[in-house]
Amino acid sequence: AFFWLVSLLLSSLIWFIAVKTSDPRDEPLQKGLLIFGVMFSVLLQEAFRFLYYKLLRKAIEGLVALSEDGCSPISIQQMAYVAGVGFGLMSGAFSMINLLADALGPGTVGIHGDSQLYFLTSAFMTMVLIFLHTFWGILFFHGCEHRRWWEITAVVVMHLAVSGSTFCNPLYVGSLVPSYMLMAAAAVWAYLLSGGSAQNLRRFLLCK
Amino acid sequence: MITIMNNSDSEEEPCNERTSLMSAESPPVPSYQDGLQASEAGKFQAHRKRRTRSSHSPNNVADEDVSAAGFPVRESTLDDEEEELTLKYGAKHVIMLFVPVTLCMIVVVATIKSVHFYTEKNGQLIYTPFSEDTPSVGQRLLNSVLNTIIMISVIIVMTLFLVVLYKYRCYKFIHGWLILSSLMLLFLFTYIYLGEVLKTYNVAMDYPTLFLIIWNFGAVGMICIHWKGPLKLQQAYLIMISALMALVFIKYLPEWSAWVILGAVSIYDLMAVLCPKGPLRLLVETAQERNEPIFPALIYSSAMMWTVGMVKPDAAARGPSQQIQDADEDGRENHWSPSHADSHVSEMRGPVPTCPITSFEELKEEERGVKLGLGDFIFYSVLVGKAAATASGDWNTTLACFVAILIGLCLTLLLLAVFKKALPALPISITFGLVFYFSTDNIVRPFMDTLASHQLYI
Numbered sequence: 001a002f003f004w005l006v007s008l009l010l011s012s013l014i015w016f017i018a019v020k021t022s023d024p025r026d027e028p029l030q031k032g033l034l035i036f037g038v039m040f041s042v043l044l045q046e047a048f049r050f051l052y053y054k055l056l057r058k059a060i061e062g063l064v065a066l067s068e069d070g071c072s073p074i075s076i077q078q079m080a081y082v083a084g085v086g087f088g089l090m091s092g093a094f095s096m097i098n099l100l101a102d103a104l105g106p107g108t109v110g111i112h113g114d115s116q117l118y119f120l121t122s123a124f125m126t127m128v129l130i131f132l133h134t135f136w137g138i139l140f141f142h143g144c145e146h147r148r149w150w151e152i153t154a155v156v157v158m159h160l161a162v163s164g165s166t167f168c169n170p171l172y173v174g175s176l177v178p179s180y181m182l183m184a185a186a187a188v189w190a191y192l193l194s195g196g197s198a199q200n201l202r203r204f205l206l207c208k
Numbered sequence: 209m210i211t212i213m214n215n216s217d218s219e220e221e222p223c224n225e226r227t228s229l230m231s232a233e234s235p236p237v238p239s240y241q242d243g244l245q246a247s248e249a250g251k252f253q254a255h256r257k258r259r260t261r262s263s264h265s266p267n268n269v270a271d272e273d274v275s276a277a278g279f280p281v282r283e284s285t286l287d288d289e290e291e292e293l294t295l296k297y298g299a300k301h302v303i304m305l306f307v308p309v310t311l312c313m314i315v316v317v318a319t320i321k322s323v324h325f326y327t328e329k330n331g332q333l334i335y336t337p338f339s340e341d342t343p344s345v346g347q348r349l350l351n352s353v354l355n356t357i358i359m360i361s362v363i364i365v366m367t368l369f370l371v372v373l374y375k376y377r378c379y380k381f382i383h384g385w386l387i388l389s390s391l392m393l394l395f396l397f398t399y400i401y402l403g404e405v406l407k408t409y410n411v412a413m414d415y416p417t418l419f420l421i422i423w424n425f426g427a428v429g430m431i432c433i434h435w436k437g438p439l440k441l442q443q444a445y446l447i448m449i450s451a452l453m454a455l456v457f458i459k460y461l462p463e464w465s466a467w468v469i470l471g472a473v474s475i476y477d478l479m480a481v482l483c484p485k486g487p488l489r490l491l492v493e494t495a496q497e498r499n500e501p502i503f504p505a506l507i508y509s510s511a512m513m514w515t516v517g518m519v520k521p522d523a524a525a526r527g528p529s530q531q532i533q534d535a536d537e538d539g540r541e542n543h544w545s546p547s548h549a550d551s552h553v554s555e556m557r558g559p560v561p562t563c564p565i566t567s568f569e570e571l572k573e574e575e576r577g578v579k580l581g582l583g584d585f586i587f588y589s590v591l592v593g594k595a596a597a598t599a600s601g602d603w604n605t606t607l608a609c610f611v612a613i614l615i616g617l618c619l620t621l622l623l624l625a626v627f628k629k630a631l632p633a634l635p636i637s638i639t640f641g642l643v644f645y646f647s648t649d650n651i652v653r654p655f656m657d658t659l660a661s662h663q664l665y666i
Contacts, residue, residue: 002615005608009647011666012655034658041666090611094656095665097603118663125665162665169663 001090007048008094011041035167042163045087046156049137052083053144076145077138077194084137088130096126121172128179132162135186142193158182301578302621304510306614308447312585313610315451316458316593325404326459327597333460335359340462352464356472359465363476367487375494390433390449394426397452446508450582454589458597466594467642473587474638481632492630509579578621584633588613591641599649604656608648612640 015037056079063074099122110116136155143151162182168174191201320326332339335358338351373382399422406413429445431437461469480486592609599605616637624631659666 001611005611005644008666009644009652012652013647015655016651034662034664037655038659038664038666045666091666093607094604095660097607098656098660101603122663125663129665166663166665 001086003048003052004045004087004090007044008041011037011044014040038163039160042159043156046140046159049083049087049140050144050152053141056083076141080138080141081134082137083141084134087137088133091133092126092130095129096122115172117172121169121176124176125166125179128176128183129162132158132179132183132186135183135190138190138194139186158186301510302618305578305580305617305621308443308508308510309580309585309588309614309617310610312447312450312454312589313592313613315447316454316589317596317606319401319405319451319455320458320593320596323404323408325407326455328459329462331460332462335362336461336465338465340464348464352462352468355462355465356468359469360472360476363473364487367480371487371491371494374491387430387434390430391426393449393452394429395422397449397456398422398425401452401455443508443510446582447585450508450585451589453582454586454593457586457590458593461590463598466590470587470591470638471642474632474634477632477634481630489630507579507581508585580633584637587634588617588637588641591638591645595641595645595649599645599653602649602653604653605645605648608644608652609641612644613637616640 015033056076060074060076060079099119103119109118115121136159139151140155143149143155162179165175165178336355337358338354340348340351342348342351370382399418402418402422428437428441429449432442432445457466480488483489591613592606595609596603596606614637616639617633620631620633620636623636
């Protein structure tokens with residue numbers, strides 16, 4: 001969570017500087033800057049995920065060295081999951097919490113002609129992002145562990161795609177549907193990578 | 209911290225926790241002592257006592273002295289295990305501290321957001337005489353710096369006073385001071401707080417009921433904190449009084465002064481604990497020499513330190529050392545100048561239960577808790593509360609400060625595990641918190657607002 005926060009800080013810094021040095025009345029430029037800011041932020045987030053992976057790697061080595069039986073008390077997969085959840089929660093919290101605070105107060109959604117489903121779609125979008133961050137965490141760490149660079153690039157591309165799809169808002173079908181499909185794909189992939197299989201799933205569902 | 213020390217004025221029991229700890233199978237994970245921030249030297253009569261300490265080593269050292277005779281060999285062989293155990297249980301201790309710090313912050317933030325009394329400006333403390341209503345920026349900055357200087361010097365004077373008292377064994381005085389402070393905090397501040405909460409929610413309450421509630425709350429609190437009581441209840445009380453104290457600070461410190469004071473206090477904490485002649489360090493060393501529990505300061509302990517045979521579960525009766533200043537009731541509306549008790553000193557009056565037949569082997573790892581001074585709680589909560597109160601109504605800033613403080617606490621505990629001596633808890637967390645507050649408020653907020661208005665997600 002902390003690492004996500006730092007990445008957010010740095011990316012907003014860049015965006016802020018860019019905005020301040022540009023003309024505030026130029027609409028397309030502002031929009032362009034915003035898009036640039038978003039993409040840059042996505043890249044920074046993934047970079048920080050990588051840094052976090054490096055840090056955890058070192059921590060695991062330290063733990064292994066100190067432990068009695070040569071294996072660390074927490075595995076890298078667990079760490080990947082936790083890292084993903086941390087990123088996701090922080091990202092979700094930052095996206096949603098102001099909305100929630102405003103939702104408590106009096107007001108009408110979309111009174112100025114905006115979409116009336118604003119709160120609902122924001123909630124769904126946040127949820128899908130949190131899930132995605134969790135799965136990306138697992139995929140990313142797995143890719144780093146086994147040196148499969150295509151996995152890492154897949155995660156980055158997916159992230160960019162999801163963020164990019166939100167540019168279609170308020171045409172929600174353009175952003176929510178692809179995001180959910182990507183999430184399903186990422187979920188299956190992460191599940192398979194973590195050692196799951198159709199058989200395990202069946203056994204779990206049938207409570208064997 | 210406080211490694212479970214006896215009451216300083218009680219007779220030294222031959223077999224106190226320390227000895228039992230030392231003889232225990234596993235090396236005692238030293239209690240973490242954060243920097244002692246003893247601004248005990250109260251101002252005038254009321255002294256702000258701030259003690260944030262989590263000492264690690266002093267206890268260890270003390271323990272070793274005591275039990276050295278018995279188990280000299282064991283010590284050396286236990287060193288390696290100690291490292292592992294420290295790390296293994298480090299995570300557990302971190303969690304044990306996260307929960308109370310989080311709870312305190314939640315209480316403070318919830319109150320700030322809902323009860324408007326604490327964000328109204330109704331005067332200032334006498335410790336910060338310079339007003340910040342000046343038109344020019346330079347003047348305002350100057351005033352806040354002057355306020356800070358006054359506040360810090362008061363804290364230093366109080367701490368030195370306390371150290372002197374301790375050196376000359378004026379235990380009765382110190383205890384009386386602490387009891388008065390906690391009395392004021394538990395009764396007066398709770399009364400005000402309850403009054404404001406009832407006003408906010410428009411709930412009517414008659415005086416007899418109010419009296420009953422406050423009386424019970426205060427009496428049980430006094431007993432729990434200064435004497436014996438269930439551990440959870442003690443912890444709950446300490447969290448509540450920390451929150452109350454933090455709320456008072458948030459209300460009565462002017463804007464810029466509050467931030468400068470936070471920064472200055474963490475620097476002071478760093479120096480007072482680490483410099484060889486620092487007052488807090490002197491205190492710790494004196495206590496070690498005398499083999500006494502480090503001066504009872506307000507310290508929050510997360511676990512029981514007693515072995516199975518013990519009676520008392522509370523690891524430390526943290527006595528809020530609050531000095532009460534002459535409460536000027538009338539001046540309440542206008543000027544809180546006289547009365548402010550700073551209950552920072554954690555008086556760890558551990559009811560040392562007749563530590564008797566301590567079956568050393570039964571001492572469980574989990575019983576060694578971590579200790580954090582209440583002053584730390586208070587300042588963390590002040591930072592987060594101020595962020596909640598003044599950050600343009602933005603929750604992101606509050607959340608960012610919260611995460612920053614917790615990470616700082618983690619790092620501090622990590623350093624503690626590495627260095628094994630008393631460390632100040634404030635500097636790292638407060639630095640992170642301040643950095644994140646200012647950056648989030650000014651830089652991240654416009655970005656996030658723009659994103660939210662276009663419903664873009666990153």
